[in-house]
Amino acid sequence: MIPGSFEYHRPATLDDAVSLLTEYGDEARVLAGGHSLLPMMKLRFAEPAHLVDLNDIDTLKGITEEQGVLHIGAMTTENELIASSLLREKCPLIPEAAELIADPQVRNRGTIGGDIAHGDPSNDHPAVMMALDADLVLRGPAGERVVPADGFYLGTYYTLLEPGEILIGIRVPVPPSGSGASYQKLKRKTGDYATAASAVCLQMEGDICRKINIALTNVGPTALKADEAMQVLAGQNINDSLVGEAVRKAMAICDPAVDLRGDVEYRTHMAGEMTRRAINLALERARGNRS
């Protein structure tokens, strides 16, 4: 299995990358970690005439914090997310999710930007980004724009990215104290995509849940924000019966593809169960009972 022919470009700056993409238009694709794109090219599901490799653009790498917001460069690899002490301290949900992605070799190449931009519902970062209220920074020929992760996905492999645009970074507000989060992912084996997964991020004030986000992986054409499930719990003193109600609302929006990971009923049910576990662990973490 060898990809079709293409011309390879390795720009050293973001400006050069944007002009290459503008010049070649529909013919060009960005190459990040290549761990979704190259497999698709080998199968000839993708046959770009030009590949624009972002790996030499140093400004797209790294993690910093500025005024309560984490800035993550799009070309930061999964293993760099896992190794980041800043993320462990300020937003452990991101490294926790990254550890559940693929295997050590793949995590050395795969990038958070590629995982988000790819638009495959089986990718894990999209739901995590929705749960964290993250913003995505896009850069194109007309300049920069910032869009929320919630709303970025229009369909499978179909996002708000315009031709010529590059996802350059992710901005994640540091969750305030009293927050708790969890990503629960069911997979058949290490290295597999999710059968179903659920990302939960919530804020407690005393016994009351002030705010909660819930988003689901791989049970619909895109990652899904479970708005009605969130409404069941926001402003409430959460108990088992409310969690059960929220789980039912989350299951109601599932529309999973049928594949070797299971049929519609099973994957929907597992999305519910992952949501239940994620809510309960996030609650315990917010209360300081669990790390």
Add this chain to the structure above:
Amino acid sequence: MTKQQISFVLNGQPVEVLVEPRELLIHTLREQLHQTGSHIGCETTHCGACTVDLDGKSVKSCTVLAVQVSGREVLTVEGLAVNGELHPVQEGFMQEHGLQCGFCTPGMMMRAYRFLQENPDPSEDEIRWGMSGNLCRCTGYQNIVKAIQYAARKLQSAEGA
């Protein structure tokens, strides 16, 4: 499509080779540079038989373009032994019977080589987690874990000496 001249360091030696942009690193290594230690098991980024070290990190060379390693350093299983002396990882696989058919072994050893630098004193769980990108079709995982434990002990005692 026009070929491109690339140069990189392979097992400590500078090499130059002409590649098509679409050529995967594993094919350049095996077919152009005749380093056939790295194997092709699946071609779909799952099995890890093609694992090599790229700038000090384990990667699956069936999912890296040869043009991407221009100017970088690659280490393959051919580069593990120094002056005919086996690397402790190789010795471990021999002593603990860490192979049956041997097909997965070069990838296993290259991953183990790097893993033991990332984590010199791993628990059994950590070994299994760190090796989770490598599959053994003969399913000899128990002895592979023992081989890596052997290598860890040997490397640690060399360190201490």
